[in-house]
Amino acid sequence: MPEAAPERPSRIPAGRLSPQAMADARGGVLEGLAWLGRPPEAAASWFYRVVRLMVRFVIFGGFRFRVTVQGRELLPPGGYLLVAAAHRGWMDPFVAVHALPVSPRAWFLGSGPSTFTAAWREWLIRRLGGLLPVWRGGVGIDGHVASAQAVLAAGAVFVQMPEGTVSGPPGRIGPFRSGAGLIALRTGAAIVPLAMAGTEDLYLGKRMAARVLPPTTAADLLGPHWDGRLPATGSREELDLARSVVAALAARIGPVVEELHPGTLDPPDHPRRLRRRLTWLLLRPGRLDRATTD
Secondary structure, three states: OOOOOOOOOOOOOHHHOOHHHHHHHOOOOOOHHHHHOOOOOOOOOHHHHHHHHHHHHHHHHHOOOEEEEEOHHHOOOOOEEEEEEOOOOOOHHHHHHHHOOOOOOEEEEEEHHHHOOOHHHHHHHHHHOOEEEEOOOOOOHHHHHHHHHHHHHOOOEEEEOOOOOOOOOOOOOOOOOOHHHHHHHHHOOOEEEEEEEOOOOOOOOOEEEEEEOOOEOHHHHHOOOOOOOOOOOOOHHHHHHHHHHHHHHHHHHHHHHHHHHHHHOOOOOOOOOOHHHHHOOOOOOOOOOOOOOO
């Protein structure tokens, strides 16, 4: 009687691995500009334009998503920070790109572990451009500031979603992390807030909304009580100042998200075809009844 073939070890799905475990499996990771291997560009290449058209065909033609954007006339010509919330799903980067012109390009500070789940995706994104990856527990804020400075110097748009997660209540923003404030302070660049709503629950024909808010700066957000002095890099004082910046940003974006959200909701008896599949299309599946504890 022939011996039974040895069982193959089960492969742990990428979504169940911690960022550190994924990094170790790769023999270490590169973040930001070191991963990209070239200066970020502002011009939209032909390859980017073709892929963008294909994605738009799928999203707006195949899925029949409807995204209303207000305030595009407020966008500066380039070389600014875009801070977007609420971050509730995989459609958020596409909503942000939809709100922006084709050129100058948008470059996202995004999660490497959740994006590089397959080798072909990493190859495509590096070739396409638009992402400067972050690995939690990685190299720290200095590399991300350098990424932002390179994008701004090119005249492109540096996009951040400071909640850092898609978990959270629909129609409201979650806590902002301080990294966006540190980048704003160290670059001194113009900041464009972007309010988004309706991306937490997706199905055929889903409505979403976004609104571009008037550009601001870290100095404007801190108000007249700030003396204009930048604390030492990496100091507790700098971190406290960054927290004040993101708190002021949240105060501007939060009410607009709450205002936009009701317009993205359909009646309870409205058909929600492919709801689970589309909601978690590019994410690890989770609960559809999201809450603050997700």
